[in-house]
Amino acid sequence: MIEVGGLVALYVFMLAAVAGYEVITRVPVILHTPLMSGSNFIHGIVVVGAMVALGVAETPLEQAIGFIAVLLGAANAVGGYVVTERMLDMFKSSKKEDG
Amino acid sequence: MSVVVQLSYFVASILFIFGLKAMSSPVTARKGVMWAGVGMVVATVATFAHPSVGMENISLILIAIVLGGAFAWYTALKVQMTEMPQMVAVYNGLGGGSAGAIAAVSLLQGARADEGSVAAAMGSDAAALGLLGAVIGSVAFSGSMIAWAKLDDRLKKSTLVENHQWWNVALAAATLLLAIWVFNTGSGFPILLFFIAALALGIFITVPIGGADMPVVISLFNALTGLAVGFKGYVLGNLALIIAGTVVGAAGMLLTLLMAKAMNRSLMNILFSGFGAAPAAAESESEGEMKEVGPADGAYMMGYADRVIIVPGYGLAVAQAQHKLWEMVELLQKHDVDVKFAIHPVAGRMPGHMNVLLAEAGVPYDMIYDMDEINEEFEDTDVVLIIGANDVVNPAAREDEGSAIYGMPILNVDYADQVLVVKRGRGAGFSGVENKLFFRDNTRMVFGDAQKVVSEMVQTVKGM
Numbered sequence: 001m002i003e004v005g006g007l008v009a010l011y012v013f014m015l016a017a018v019a020g021y022e023v024i025t026r027v028p029v030i031l032h033t034p035l036m037s038g039s040n041f042i043h044g045i046v047v048v049g050a051m052v053a054l055g056v057a058e059t060p061l062e063q064a065i066g067f068i069a070v071l072l073g074a075a076n077a078v079g080g081y082v083v084t085e086r087m088l089d090m091f092k093s094s095k096k097e098d099g
Numbered sequence: 100m101s102v103v104v105q106l107s108y109f110v111a112s113i114l115f116i117f118g119l120k121a122m123s124s125p126v127t128a129r130k131g132v133m134w135a136g137v138g139m140v141v142a143t144v145a146t147f148a149h150p151s152v153g154m155e156n157i158s159l160i161l162i163a164i165v166l167g168g169a170f171a172w173y174t175a176l177k178v179q180m181t182e183m184p185q186m187v188a189v190y191n192g193l194g195g196g197s198a199g200a201i202a203a204v205s206l207l208q209g210a211r212a213d214e215g216s217v218a219a220a221m222g223s224d225a226a227a228l229g230l231l232g233a234v235i236g237s238v239a240f241s242g243s244m245i246a247w248a249k250l251d252d253r254l255k256k257s258t259l260v261e262n263h264q265w266w267n268v269a270l271a272a273a274t275l276l277l278a279i280w281v282f283n284t285g286s287g288f289p290i291l292l293f294f295i296a297a298l299a300l301g302i303f304i305t306v307p308i309g310g311a312d313m314p315v316v317i318s319l320f321n322a323l324t325g326l327a328v329g330f331k332g333y334v335l336g337n338l339a340l341i342i343a344g345t346v347v348g349a350a351g352m353l354l355t356l357l358m359a360k361a362m363n364r365s366l367m368n369i370l371f372s373g374f375g376a377a378p379a380a381a382e383s384e385s386e387g388e389m390k391e392v393g394p395a396d397g398a399y400m401m402g403y404a405d406r407v408i409i410v411p412g413y414g415l416a417v418a419q420a421q422h423k424l425w426e427m428v429e430l431l432q433k434h435d436v437d438v439k440f441a442i443h444p445v446a447g448r449m450p451g452h453m454n455v456l457l458a459e460a461g462v463p464y465d466m467i468y469d470m471d472e473i474n475e476e477f478e479d480t481d482v483v484l485i486i487g488a489n490d491v492v493n494p495a496a497r498e499d500e501g502s503a504i505y506g507m508p509i510l511n512v513d514y515a516d517q518v519l520v521v522k523r524g525r526g527a528g529f530s531g532v533e534n535k536l537f538f539r540d541n542t543r544m545v546f547g548d549a550q551k552v553v554s555e556m557v558q559t560v561k562g563m
Contacts, residue, residue, distance in 0.1 A: 006224070009333050009341065016329070016342045019116055020349030027123040029444050029469045032354065032451030037187050038122050038132055039350050040321050042115050044190075045139065045343040046197045046328045048108075048146045049335050051160050053204040055152035059211070062204050063159060069200035070163035076194035077143075079171030081136050083178065083186055088122075088129045090458040093465055 034091075037084040044077025107145030108339035114138030115343045119350065125464050142339050167193075180459045181416045184448040185250040188317045191324055192243025198236030198327040199294070202229050205334055206281060206290050216283045223282075225334045230278045232330030234297045239320040239327060241301030246317050249310055250448065256306060263307045264371060270300045304370065312369045314449030315358045319366070322351025354450075361444035361508065387538040389525070394552045397484070397519045397545050398427075398559035404481035404517075406437045408473065410510055411457065413447050414487020414523065418549035421460035424486065427553055428462070430560045439476075440467040443491035443510055470510055480515040486549050487521070493534045518542040521552050 027035050050073040054066030114134045121131025143164075146152060152160065171190065178186045205221065206229060212220035221229065248254035260266050277293040284290075308316055325347030332340025359366050401407050409428070415421055428438050440457060447453035454467055477483065485492055495502040496509045512518055513536055520537060522544060536542055545552055 012338065012341050013329065013345050016345035017349040020119075020346035020351075021353055023116065023119045023123065023346070024350040024353050028125075029442070029450055030454040030464055030467060031122060031125060031128060032358075032444075033183065033187075033447075033449055033455050034128060034132075034451065035119075035122050036318055036321060036351070036354060036449065036451075037183070038135065039119065039325065039347045039354075040187055040191045040194070041132070041139075042119065042135055042343050043194050043321075043325045043328045043347045045111070045115070045142060045339055046194050046201070046324075046331065047164070048142050049201050049328070049331045049337055049340050050197050051143070051146045051164075052149055052151045052335055052337065053201040054156050054160055054163070055149065056208070057156060057204055059207075062207055063156065065200050065203045065207070066156070067159055067163050069197045069204065070160055071167040071197075072193040072200065073197035074164040074167030075171035076190050076197060077139055077171075078168040079175045079186070079190040079193070081132065081139070082172060082175035083183065083190070084132045085129070085136075086175070087180070087183065087455050087458075088132055090455065091125045091128065091464050092458065092461070093125070093463050 030091075034084055034087045037080060037087060041077060041080030041084050044073060044080050047073030047077050049073070101148075101150055104145045104149050105338075107141050108337070111138035111142035111145075111339050112342040114141070116346060119346065180456055182251070183455065184314055184317060184452060185247045188243045188246040188250065188313075188320070191317065191321045192240045192247065195236045195239030195243060195320065195324040195327060198324060198331050199233055199240055199297070201331050202233030202236060202334070203290065203294060205229050206233070207287055210281075210285055210287050210290060213285070216285055218282050221334070226282055228330045229334040230281060230293075232327040232334065233294070234274060234278065234300075235323045235330070236327035237294060237297035238301035238304065239324040241298040242305040243301075243317065243320050245302055245305035246313050246320065249305075249308075250313055254306075257309065258307060260303075263303065267300070267303050267371075270296060270303055274300055308369065312364065314445070314452075315355060315364070315366070315369055317449070318351060318355040318358055319370075322348050322355055325349075325351050358445070358450050361450060387540065389537050389544045390542065392519075392543045392545060394545055394547070394555035395559045397521075397543065397552075398556040399563070400517055400519060400543075401431060401436065401482050401484065401556075402434055402560050402563045404436055406439075406476075406480045407431065407482045407484060408439050408441050408477065408480050408512075408515070410441050410443070410483060410485045410488050410492060410512060411446065411453055412443075412486065412488025412491065413453070414489075415549050416447065416453070416456045416487070418487065420486065420549040420553045421456055421462075423550060423553040423557060425457075425460045425462050427557045427560060430557065434560070434563065438466070439473065441470065441473045441510055441512075442467055443470050443488065444508075446488060446491060470508060474511050477511045477514040482517045482519060483512045483515040485512060485518065485520045486553070489522075489534055492536055494539075495533075495535045499535070512536065513539055513541070516541065519545060521545045521547070521549055523548060
């Protein structure tokens with residue numbers, strides 16, 4: 001298992017923030033809504049953390065809260081994906097017909 | 100075994116970043132969301148092999164994923180395109196809630212560990228970031244739900260209490276103190292109080308914010324949820340969460356600032372005051388009077404023009420007139436009229452929302468121009484047709500220093516030879532500011548429901 005602690009995590013935070021900033025600076029306004037929805041989908045990865053949290057839950061209270069965490073995380077990921085896909089599906093060019 | 104899990108998270112992280120990158124162009128955007136989707140599936144499936152995912156809870160995990168996924172799948176397929184902003188708010192809030200719930204589990208385990216305090220059990224750094232993520236996630240959850248209720252017209256209230264700023268400060272301070280208590284505690288009770296305070300904070304912050312500013316707030320909550328997910332990643336030692344969460348946090352924060360800038364509002368201003376709270380001083384009176392014409396007259400003006408630019412606003416979508424509008428544009432094109440669409444960054448209910456609504460009606464995206472691309476062209480345009488837009492074409496933003504919207508970037512439609520405005524009634528816009536454009540010499544007003552007006556225009560153009 002890779003240990004992600006202290007300074008290493010700080011580097012990862014910094015580099016990921018730069019990546020996020022750079023990726024979005026080149027997005028045209030017409031895609032802002034799908035992009036907001038798409039980034040909303042990507043933080044649905046929280047479902048993975050929720051699975052781990054529920055996995056290690058022991059008391060009934062922890063299990064209940066962990067269950068809610070997975071439920072909400074899964075809804076975030078699935079809902080985010082479907083609405084983003086639906087929106088992007090509608091963007092068509094007048095020059096060429098591509099599917 | 101865990102090497103496989105780690106490698107899967109690595110692959111997922113790459114797919115997320117390149118997926119977001121691919122979304123930066125309409126041509127590759129669909130591929131982008133698919134890559135990110137593959138990343139999500141890879142990471143989720145791999146997590147079943149995670150050493151922490153014990154056998155005894157695996158059925159609970161599966162049930163939760165199926166239930167949550169099915170609910171979201173169903174609602175996401177059913178939602179109308181006009182309702183997209185509030186739907187994004189809901190899914191975003193669920194993600195924030197998930198991050199908050201994860202924090203609750205970790206904190207409860209820390210309190211139960213019998214090491215004297217949460218901080219000692221989890222490590223001070225993990226406990227602090229866990230608490231920070233818990234606050235952010237909870238605020239994003241309750242705040243997003245309020246945002247949804249407001250945009251969906253289920254909540255009209257904009258005041259919970261008098262002097263809400265002071266209540267917000269007091270609540271924030273209380274949350275901070277409770278967080279410190281949780282940090283040093285070995286019992287579960289302060290954890291409960293802490294989450295109640297954090298959830299209340301999200302509600303109190305969001306309720307006073309007006310509907311017009313809500314997209315910026317949703318975008319901010321989206322970025323915050325990303326950050327909360329990133330912090331959870333640190334607590335759980337999970338790189339996929341750290342990277343995906345932080346990328347979304349940074350991207351979302353930039354998007355939020357871009358939106359606020361387009362609306363000529365600072366983020367501080369949106370969060371800590373209500374629109375119109377500042378006195379709209381010395382607004383100059385509009386001169387002249389409105390000149391009304393019928394839909395048929397408007398259609399003739401466009402049919403005999405060489406260059407027409409259409410400025411659609413949210414009112415168009417409310418009237419569900421975008422399909423009729425596209426029908427009219429296709430007819431105009433047969434009459435050799437050069438038609439373009441001009442979109443203000445905040446048209447619709449969030450940036451890019453109008454593009455989605457036009458795309459739904461079948462308008463190709465290369466006929467749609469951003470404000471910066473098209474603002475020079477209005478001078479050489481014969482007719483500008485404005486449907487359901489108001490504040491974003493108000494020349495007062497450029498000319499009248501006393502106006503509440505002074506300084507907001509606008510579409511310079513008044514430079515065109517003729518301006519046609521389709522409007523439901525004579526009232527002021529979303530911000531309550533009177534529009535000087537309507538009183539100009541070169542402006543003609545067509546009053547009526549956008550759907551009806553455009554239908555009549557279609558009939559007229561057909562007969563030409």
